[in-house]
Amino acid sequence: MKSAGVETGGVADVVETPIRRTRRQKVFAVLPTLLTLCNAACGFGAITITAKVGPEHFGGSELFTASQLIFLAMLFDMLDGSAARLTNQTSDFGAQLDSLCDAISFGVAPAFIFLQLAHPAHHLMDTIAIAPFHFHPRILWAIAVLFMVCAILRLARFNVETDEEDSHEFFSGLPSPAAGGVVASLPIGMNELKGQLGPGGNLHGLAAFEQYIWSALVVIVPLVTLSAAVLMVSRLKYAHVFNQLVRGRRGRLQILQIVFSLVLVFIVRELALPVLFGYFAFSAPVRSLWQRLRRQPAAVREQL
Numbered sequence: 263m264k265s266a267g268v269e270t271g272g273v274a275d276v277v278e279t280p281i282r283r284t285r286r287q288k289v290f291a292v293l294p295t296l297l298t299l300c301n302a303a304c305g306f307g308a309i310t311i312t313a314k315v316g317p318e319h320f321g322g323s324e325l326f327t328a329s330q331l332i333f334l335a336m337l338f339d340m341l342d343g344s345a346a347r348l349t350n351q352t353s354d355f356g357a358q359l360d361s362l363c364d365a366i367s368f369g370v371a372p373a374f375i376f377l378q379l380a381h382p383a384h385h386l387m388d389t390i391a392i393a394p395f396h397f398h399p400r401i402l403w404a405i406a407v408l409f410m411v412c413a414i415l416r417l418a419r420f421n422v423e424t425d426e427e428d429s430h431e432f433f434s435g436l437p438s439p440a441a442g443g444v445v446a447s448l449p450i451g452m453n454e455l456k457g458q459l460g461p462g463g464n465l466h467g468l469a470a471f472e473q474y475i476w477s478a479l480v481v482i483v484p485l486v487t488l489s490a491a492v493l494m495v496s497r498l499k500y501a502h503v504f505n506q507l508v509r510g511r512r513g514r515l516q517i518l519q520i521v522f523s524l525v526l527v528f529i530v531r532e533l534a535l536p537v538l539f540g541y542f543a544f545s546a547p548v549r550s551l552w553q554r555l556r557r558q559p560a561a562v563r564e565q566l
Contacts, residue, residue, distance in 0.1 A: 297342035304335035305367030325449040332446035335367035361417040368442030369413030373406040409491040413438045416494040433500040436493035444490045444539045451536035498546045
C-alpha cells in the first residue's frame with residue numbers, strides 16, 4: 263500500500279506538472295497582450311484629452327498631459343516585446359496587435375496633438391508671440407493626415423519585411439514611436455522653454471530674442487512634423503536604441519551619447535526631449551547626405 267501510494271503520488275506529479283506549466287504559459291501569454299493594449303489605451307487617452315482643446319478654451323496643460331501619455335505608450339511598447347521574448351510567447355498575433363496599437367498611439371494621436379498645437383484657431387502662438395506667418399489650416403490638416411498615413415505605411419512595411427530571425431538592431435526608416443516622440447516632445451519642450459526663458463531660467467539670457475524664437479517655432483513645428491512623416495517611409499538606417507543598450511555591446515560613442523543626454527537633461531530638463539528626439543530623427547539623413555557629398559569628389563577624381 264505504501265509503495266502504491268508513492269507510485270500514485272509520482273503519477274500525480276507527472277500529470278500535474280504539464281497542466282501547471284500550461285496554466286503558467288497562459289498567464290504569461292496575457293502579460294504581453296495587456297502591455298500592448300495599455301499602449302493603445304494611452305494613445306486613445308491622448309486623443310480624448312487633446313480633443314478638449316478648442317478655440318474658446320486652451321490652458322496648455324491638455325497638450326502637455328496628452329504628450330506625456332504618448333511617452334507612457336512608448337514605455338509599454340518597449341516592455342511588451344521584452345515580456346513576449348522573456349516568456350517565449352512571441353507570435354504573429356502579438357506582432358499584428360502591436361502594430362495596430364502603435365498606429366493609434368504613434369500615428370493618430372501625435373497627428374492630432376500636432377493639429378491642435380499648430381492650428382491658428384486655437385491661438386496657442388498668440389499667447390506667446392504674434393508670428394508674421396502662419397501655415398494655412400488646410401496645409402496643417404494635410405500634414406497631420408500625411409503623418410498618420412506614413413505611420414500606418416511604416417508599420418505595415420515593418421510587419422511584411424521583418425521575420426523571426428531578424429536581429430532587431432536596426433530599422434529601415436524612422437520608427438513610428440520615435441516619430442511620435444518627436445511630435446509629442448514639442449508641447450513638453452515648449453512648456454519648458456517658457457520657464458527657461460523666464461527669470462531664473464538657464465536661458466534667461468536669450469529673453470530678448472523670445473519674440474523671434476516663438477515666431478520661428480510657428481514655422482518650424484509643421485516642418486519638423488512633415489519631415490518626421492517622410493523619414494518614416496524612407497529607407498534610411500536607424501539604430502534600435504533599446505535593444506542595443508540592453509542587449510548589445512556599448513561602444514565609446516554610445517557611452518558619450520548617454521553621458522551627453524544625461525547632462526542635457528540635468529541642465530534644461532524637459533527641453534532635452536525635443537533635442538534628443540530631433541537628434542535621433544534627423545542625424546540619419548544628415549549623415550547620409552554628408553557621406554554622399556564625400557563620395558562625389560572621390561568619384562570626380564577617379565574620372566579625371
